[in-house]
Amino acid sequence: MLLADILDARSDELIAAAMERIQARVPTYRDADPALLEDVRRHVAEHHALICTVLRRDAPPQPRELEFVARHAALRARRGVPLADFMEAFRAYNAVLWDALEDGGEALGAARAASLYIDLAATTASGAYLESEQLLAAGRDQVRRDLLEDLLEGTPPASAASLAVARDCGLEADSRCLLVAALPVTAPEDERDLHGAATALGNAAGGRTAVLAVVRHGEIVVVRAVGATERPSLADALRRVKGLNIGVSTVQDNLAGIPDAYREASLAAGRVSGGGVLSLADLTPFEFLTLRSSAVARRLTDPVLAEFVREDRAKGGMLIKTLEAYVAADLNVKATAEALLVHVNTAHHRLGRIEEKTRRDLRHVMDIVDLLIAIRLP
Numbered sequence: 001m002l003l004a005d006i007l008d009a010r011s012d013e014l015i016a017a018a019m020e021r022i023q024a025r026v027p028t029y030r031d032a033d034p035a036l037l038e039d040v041r042r043h044v045a046e047h048h049a050l051i052c053t054v055l056r057r058d059a060p061p062q063p064r065e066l067e068f069v070a071r072h073a074a075l076r077a078r079r080g081v082p083l084a085d086f087m088e089a090f091r092a093y094n095a096v097l098w099d100a101l102e103d104g105g106e107a108l109g110a111a112r113a114a115s116l117y118i119d120l121a122a123t124t125a126s127g128a129y130l131e132s133e134q135l136l137a138a139g140r141d142q143v144r145r146d147l148l149e150d151l152l153e154g155t156p157p158a159s160a161a162s163l164a165v166a167r168d169c170g171l172e173a174d175s176r177c178l179l180v181a182a183l184p185v186t187a188p189e190d191e192r193d194l195h196g197a198a199t200a201l202g203n204a205a206g207g208r209t210a211v212l213a214v215v216r217h218g219e220i221v222v223v224r225a226v227g228a229t230e231r232p233s234l235a236d237a238l239r240r241v242k243g244l245n246i247g248v249s250t251v252q253d254n255l256a257g258i259p260d261a262y263r264e265a266s267l268a269a270g271r272v273s274g275g276g277v278l279s280l281a282d283l284t285p286f287e288f289l290t291l292r293s294s295a296v297a298r299r300l301t302d303p304v305l306a307e308f309v310r311e312d313r314a315k316g317g318m319l320i321k322t323l324e325a326y327v328a329a330d331l332n333v334k335a336t337a338e339a340l341l342v343h344v345n346t347a348h349h350r351l352g353r354i355e356e357k358t359r360r361d362l363r364h365v366m367d368i369v370d371l372l373i374a375i376r377l378p
Helices: 003-009 011-025 034-057 063-078 083-103 107-152 160-168 191-205 235-239 255-270 285-289 295-300 303-314 318-328 333-340 344-358 365-376
Strands: 176-184 212-216 219-226 244-248 276-279
Touching (some): 003 011, 003 083, 034 063, 034 083, 107 212, 107 219, 107 255, 176 191, 176 255, 191 235, 235 276, 244 255, 303 365, 333 344
Antiparallel strands (some): 176 219, 212 219
């Protein structure tokens, strides 16, 4: 009797042995549900039937005969089975096959045909699985992009898949959230190069749930849920992601605020150059109000103050730093000197020079506000 006939006659026995070995060697299948195990059994049975055909004709399989491998690879990828486990199950069946070939007493004669089959089937299996994973990933990316576009338009998720992703990210209709927008310092040759940066940015911004991180039109957009009492400070974590100009919005009370959050984050990202982070969530209202470039505000600024700012910045900004330290110290000169690591008389002298140059009284709040606006205007 031909070896192929022997293997065919032992089909049920060998398929059962393969399933037992697969479950023993592959943790994913050890406690798998019956539907998944039945699909694996059918996959083994199709391999076994084809190897019998290959041995009978002593010729390798044709590509069309291995089309079932791609179907099973796609099913397994959708179930989240890792490629390593998929291939380990294939090797487990191969081990059972080789044991049977040796039992048949014609191992040497059948070795060439069986070896060719195993090589071709393994190559087909790994390639089909990777292709299935790439298609699934592309599909997930499309769902995430669609969800982001819905949110940016201020509309609820338009599909069940988008709704599922939103829930995974903790983005319910009344969820507090913020948005991160980032642009590469140097435009990449291929937008796909941004996907690694998007993953890193999402990880840096992440909270207790997953974040929605999407690459769109050459930019990275991350939407992050924020807890009811949470006031996240992301600037330090985001600075670790290099090569991006990053802007962070204020915290929004619900998803309806995402269009505003996007405008805020884009404004902030546009204020950064050479890499870095500008987080509106970390600013005071006064700092935000002076962030916008306004020709009207500049025209309303006293030319004396504008000249003071230009002149001091050209010299290194010592007086500006002294004024900012004075404000941070609640107008306490001694505390200002301590913060600047200078003698208190030095601090008094610098503040006097500011008053002299600007014709402002640093004991009057509104005079100080005028100075700070002149300093902060872009």
